[in-house]
Amino acid sequence: xxxxxxxxxxxxxxxxxxxxxxxxxxxxxxxxxxxxxxxxxxxxxxxxxxxxxxxxxxxxxxxxxxxxxxxxxxxxxxxxxxxxxxxxxxxxxxxxxxxxxxxxxxxxxxxxxxxxxxxxxxxxxxxxxxxxxxxxxxxxxxxxxxxxxxxxxxxxxxxxxxxxxxxxxxxxxxxxxxxxxxxxxxxxxxxxxxxxxxxxxxxxxxxxxxxxxxxxxxxxxxxxx
Amino acid sequence: xxxxxxxxxxxxxxxxxxxxxxxxxxxxxxxxxxxxxxxxxxxxxxxxxxxxxxxxxxxxxxxxxxxxxxxxxxxxxxxxxxxxxxxxxxxxxxxxxxxxxxxxxxxxxxxxxxxxxxxxxxxxxxxxxxxxxxxxxxxxxxxxxxxxxxxxxxxxxxxxxxxxxxxxxxxxxxxxxxxxxxxxxxxxxxxxxxxxxxxxxxxxxxxxxxxx
Numbered sequence: 001x002x003x004x005x006x007x008x009x010x011x012x013x014x015x016x017x018x019x020x021x022x023x024x025x026x027x028x029x030x031x032x033x034x035x036x037x038x039x040x041x042x043x044x045x046x047x048x049x050x051x052x053x054x055x056x057x058x059x060x061x062x063x064x065x066x067x068x069x070x071x072x073x074x075x076x077x078x079x080x081x082x083x084x085x086x087x088x089x090x091x092x093x094x095x096x097x098x099x100x101x102x103x104x105x106x107x108x109x110x111x112x113x114x115x116x117x118x119x120x121x122x123x124x125x126x127x128x129x130x131x132x133x134x135x136x137x138x139x140x141x142x143x144x145x146x147x148x149x150x151x152x153x154x155x156x157x158x159x160x161x162x163x164x165x166x167x168x169x170x171x172x173x174x175x176x177x178x179x180x181x182x183x184x185x186x187x188x189x190x191x192x193x194x195x196x197x198x199x200x201x202x203x204x205x206x207x208x209x210x211x212x213x214x215x216x217x218x219x220x221x222x223x224x225x
Numbered sequence: 226x227x228x229x230x231x232x233x234x235x236x237x238x239x240x241x242x243x244x245x246x247x248x249x250x251x252x253x254x255x256x257x258x259x260x261x262x263x264x265x266x267x268x269x270x271x272x273x274x275x276x277x278x279x280x281x282x283x284x285x286x287x288x289x290x291x292x293x294x295x296x297x298x299x300x301x302x303x304x305x306x307x308x309x310x311x312x313x314x315x316x317x318x319x320x321x322x323x324x325x326x327x328x329x330x331x332x333x334x335x336x337x338x339x340x341x342x343x344x345x346x347x348x349x350x351x352x353x354x355x356x357x358x359x360x361x362x363x364x365x366x367x368x369x370x371x372x373x374x375x376x377x378x379x380x381x382x383x384x385x386x387x388x389x390x391x392x393x394x395x396x397x398x399x400x401x402x403x404x405x406x407x408x409x410x411x412x413x414x415x416x417x418x419x420x421x422x423x424x425x426x427x428x429x430x431x432x433x434x435x436x437x
Contacts, residue, residue, distance in 0.1 A: 048418065050414060050417060050418060070423055073417070073418070073420060073423060074420070074423055076418075077418075078415070078418035078419075080411065080414075080415055080418075082411060084373050084408070085408055085411035085412045085414075085415050086415040086418075086419070087369070088362075088365070088366060088369060088412065088415070088416060088419070089336065089337060089365060089369060090230070090231060090335075090336050090365075090368060090369045091231075091233075091335060091336075091337065094335065094336070094337040097337070098419065099419045099420055101424070102419060102420040102421050102422065102423055102424055103420040103423050103424060104423065104424035128233060130230075130231070130233075131369070132369075132372035132373060132376075146419065147419070150420065
C-alpha cells in the first residue's frame with residue numbers, strides 16, 4: 001500500500017488549513033498527531049478521498065483521490081470519533097449489512113461476513129441489539145465492525161478512542177494492532193502509537209516532525225510546551 | 226411517535242411481513258376515518274388487544290399515546306364547542322386508534338424491513354425519477370436518529386440546569402438544533418465513507434443533492 005501526497009494544499013474560507021506538503025507513506029502502521037486544529041484529521045480525510053485538496057494531488061495505490069474517487073473509497077474504511085454518526089441503522093446486524101449492500105457485496109455473503117467480523121471483535125452477542133442501547137465503547141466496536149466487514153485495504157481511524165474509557169480504548173487498539181490492513185491512526189492518545197512504524201506530527205497545517213514514534217512524539221511534546 | 230421505536234420480539238405481529246402490515250395499516254386508517262359512533266370504540270378495543278397479542282404492556286401502549294394526548298384533547302375540546310359531545314368523543318377514539326396502530330407498526334417492524342417494504346412499493350415509480358432507495362434510507366435514518374437527538378436535547382437541558390438556568394423548551398431548542406445540524410454533517414460524511422452509492426452509478430454531486 002502506497003499513499004502519496006504531492007504538493008498538497010488546502011484552503012478553506014480564505015484560511016490555509018494545510019500548507020503545501022509532500023509525503024510518501026508506505027509503512028504498515030502510521031500515526032498522525034497534533035494539537036486540535038493542526039490539520040491531522042483533514043490530512044487523514046484526504047487520504048480516504050473524503051476531502052479534495054485545493055491544489056496538488058493525493059493518490060492511494062496509484063489511484064488519484066480526485067479522478068478515481070470511487071476506487072479510493074472502495075479500498076478505504078473510515079472509523080470516526082463519534083460512533084453515533086457512523087452507525088446508520090438501528091440494529092447492529094442491519095447496520096453491518098448497510099456497508100456490504102452499498103459496496104455491492106452479494107447478499108448471500110452478508111450473514112457469514114457479519115458473523116465473522118462480530119466474532120473476531122468479540123461482540124457476537126450484540127448482533128440483534130439496538131445501537132442506541134449500547135455503551136459508548138460497544139458502539140465504537142460496532143462502528144469498527146461496520147467498516148471491517150467490507151474488508152478495506154486501508155483503514156483510517158480518526159480519534160476513535162477519544163470518547164472511550166481506558167478499557168475500551170485498549171480493546172480498540174488491540175484489535176487494530178492485529179489487523180492485516182494498512183492503518184492510519186489519528187489520535188491524542190500517544191501511548192497507543194508506541195509500536196507504530198511511523199508517526200507524523202502536524203502543527204498549524206504543517207508537518208513539524210516525521211519519524212519513529214519515540215522521536216516524533218518527543219518532538220511533539222517539546223513543541224507543545 | 227418518539228416512543229414508537231422498534232422492540233424486537235417473536236409475536237405473531239412481529240413475524241408478519243412488513244409490506245403486509247403497511248397495507249393493513251393504510252386500509253384500516255382509511256376505514257377508521259369514515260367510521261362513526263360505537264364502532265370507533267370497538268376499533269380502539271381491538272387495537273388494545275393487538276398490543277396484548279404483540280406482548281406489550283398497557284404502559285407501553287400509554288407511552289405511545291402520551292405525547293399526542295394534549296393535541297387530541299385540544300381537538301376534542303374544539304369539537305365540543307363547534308359540534309357536539311358525541312363528536313368530541315369520536316375524535317378522541319379515532320385519533321387514539323390511528324396513533325396506536327401506527328406506533329404498533331414501528332414497534333413490531335424492524336426499520337430495515339420497513340425500508341425494504343417501502344422500497345418495493347416505490348419501485349414502480351422509479352421510472353418517473355423518484356429516488357426510491359434514497360427515500361427509504363432517509364426514513365431509516367430518521368428512525369435511527371430519534372434517540373440520538375432526544376439524548377442531545379436532554380444533554381443541552383441538563384447543561385442549562387447545571388448552570389442554574391430554568392428548564393425551558395425554547396431556550397434549549399437553539400443549542401439542540403445546532404448539535405443536530407453538526408450531527409447531520411457528520412452523518413453525511415460517514416455515509417459517504419461507508420460507501421453510499423458505490424454500487425450504483427450516481428455522481429457525488431447528484432448524491433449530495435438527493436440527500437439535501
